[in-house]
Amino acid sequence: MAADGEEQDQQTEWNQEGYQWLRRMQSRLEDVLLGKPDTVRLAMTALLAGGHLLLEDVPGVGKTVLARAFAKAVGGQFGRIQFTSDLQPADVTGGSVWDNVQRDFVYRPGPVMNHVVLADELNRTTPRTQSALLEAMEERSVTVDGTTRLLPEPFMLIATQNPLRDEGTFPLPEAQLDRFMMRLSIGYPAAADEIRMLEHRSSTGTIGSIKSLMSPEQWLELQRQAQQVHVDRSLLAYVVDIAAATRTAPQLSLGASPRASRDWVRAAQAAACMEGRGYAVPDDFKGTAVPVLSHRLVMKPQHEANGWEQASILEQMIQEFPLPRKMPTGTWRVQ
Known part of the structure; x- marks a missing residue:
């Protein structure tokens, strides 16, 4: 068994490595969401804490871009759910379908069964479908046809919603809002940053250039350390x-x-x-x-x-x- 001093040195060394990972990821995300370092830092803070993130703002300011960029940086399986008024709970959690080969009903996973899930325009669907995420957000599992299935670890939900004054939106219930660790707004970019964004998007520097910086297991270990x-x-x-x-x-x-x-x-x-x-x-x-x-x-x-x-x-x-x-x-x- 290592002495206490050696254990402390090892812990400090690991934390330094984790800190450098976080710095690199923050820098990559700031290159995608230009001019919003505070938003990027807070978004990473919420997800590092093991929570879920709600991005609320007008369309076109980079909510989906930030979510996709984070998913690519942290690696793992990515699922996207485009919420609409006709979406059903089974479209989120998955459901049982008849398999002609097995001659039985088998479970087909829904998009929520991924490491990073983007719930795009969550408040455009009905409260019944919104509630399909409640168990996943709090208990990291889904129950379909009486069977509970664990979600992969780590599981992170990044949801976007438009302002409630927009036509065709449904307010999120308090029970669901309470399951989001943070709610952030991005806001319009400054003029200089918007010019940089236009130059950036017209060159090779797009979201496609974001590469995975770590594995989901490494991110999970960072969450545990936090x-x-x-x-x-x-x-x-x-x-x-x-x-x-x-x-x-x-x-x-x-x-x-x-x-x-x-x-x-x-x-x-x-x-x-x-x-x-x-x-x-x-x-x-x-x-x-x-x-x-x-x-x-x-x-x-x-x-x-x-x-x-x-x-x-x-x-x-x-x-x-x-x-x-x-x-x-x-x-x-x-x-």
Whole structure:
């Protein structure tokens, strides 16, 4: 058995290698989604934390491009579901079909049985079909005809949706929104970045140039390592205080769930990994608060009509609850 010092050196060396993988992937994705480094970093943070990602924005700003680029970079099996109003749950999960050779019904996997699944325009299908993803998102399995089948590991769902004011959209239920670790918006690019994008797309630098940087097993190991990042107890108490405050806020009819608290901690741990640290700091929680929590909060109609927004309420709470400044000791940082 290795001595404690040797184990610590080995762990530090592995983390340095993982950090370099993350840096390379972030650089590749930023080459595809030009001018949006913060969006790329947060998207990677959510997926590194083992969560699912919801990209909400107007059409044509790069939601699908980001999802496809990440799937190519991480390798593994990729499935895409184009959600429409006539899509059925079996089109997502798969179903039993008659096999003339076996003279029996056999299961035919649906597109959800992949490592990375792009649920494109999720809110264009009916709530019945949307709910087909609930078990997959939380339990990493699907149940068809009474038989439960595990999804491949790692399993990551990247969903896109258009703004709810668009014609032909259905709002996602709160139970499904709560299963997304983060909701992000991309926004329009700056003029200089849009010019670069036009030059980029007219040359050889397309999404097809993205190559796999690691195997799904390597990404799964990175996810496991992210969950080992040290979080000081004072930061956990801070998470609980903010979650409790959302549940009693007069502007909100629904606050953050315990799942939201768990996801916030995991997102902060992954954010620390993205910075090359084996310990979380207050800024990791501050930087992930709005993407992780805001889409889970439900405004009361009267306050929403008065212009209140979930993000502004969270930011106000962060101002009211000072972040702890205590730092852990005995943890590594990549130089």
